[in-house]
Amino acid sequence: MIRQAKPDDAAAIREIAEASYARYVPRIGRRPAPMDADVDAQIGQGVLYVYDDGKPLGYIAFWPEGGAMVLDAVGVAPEASGRGIGKALIGFCEAEAAKLGLDRISLYTNAKMTENLSMYPHLGYVETHRMVQDGFDRVFFEKPVQPRSTSTDPTE
Numbered sequence: 001m002i003r004q005a006k007p008d009d010a011a012a013i014r015e016i017a018e019a020s021y022a023r024y025v026p027r028i029g030r031r032p033a034p035m036d037a038d039v040d041a042q043i044g045q046g047v048l049y050v051y052d053d054g055k056p057l058g059y060i061a062f063w064p065e066g067g068a069m070v071l072d073a074v075g076v077a078p079e080a081s082g083r084g085i086g087k088a089l090i091g092f093c094e095a096e097a098a099k100l101g102l103d104r105i106s107l108y109t110n111a112k113m114t115e116n117l118s119m120y121p122h123l124g125y126v127e128t129h130r131m132v133q134d135g136f137d138r139v140f141f142e143k144p145v146q147p148r149s150t151s152t153d154p155t156e
Helices: 007-028 039-045 085-099 114-122
Strands: 002-004 048-052 056-065 068-076 104-110 126-133 136-144
Touching: 002 085, 007 039, 007 048, 007 056, 007 068, 039 048, 048 085, 056 085, 068 085, 085 104, 104 114, 114 126, 114 136
Parallel strands: 068 104
Antiparallel strands: 002 048, 048 056, 056 068, 104 136, 126 136
């Protein structure tokens, strides 16, 4: 189940961020931004969600900004990797964007997180540009939001 994060989830979210992003430190040469995110502030702002299966196994941070939903970070506990949790979290973000009537999801990843450079296009995201930002070599992606159907006719 995906639910909004609560203050008592903060330690688990930090552990997931540490474990899921640690492999990128040698590639990037420093800690990726999600490892140092202010989890308490994000929980307080209501922008952090967890995949809870008795305990948090993954998290996602996102918020609306302009006409887009900004997908800031996704992390999955290593022991839960390969179970579709990351994809479910991203799908949840996309559904929330549709509920709000936003027109796109925007995100960035580090250029050295090469797995993401193929994963996001596989999920329908299109690279829009690259730039160095806050000292990180970032690759930006967008995906149009699929409008929610308002029809109650099951044949449509």
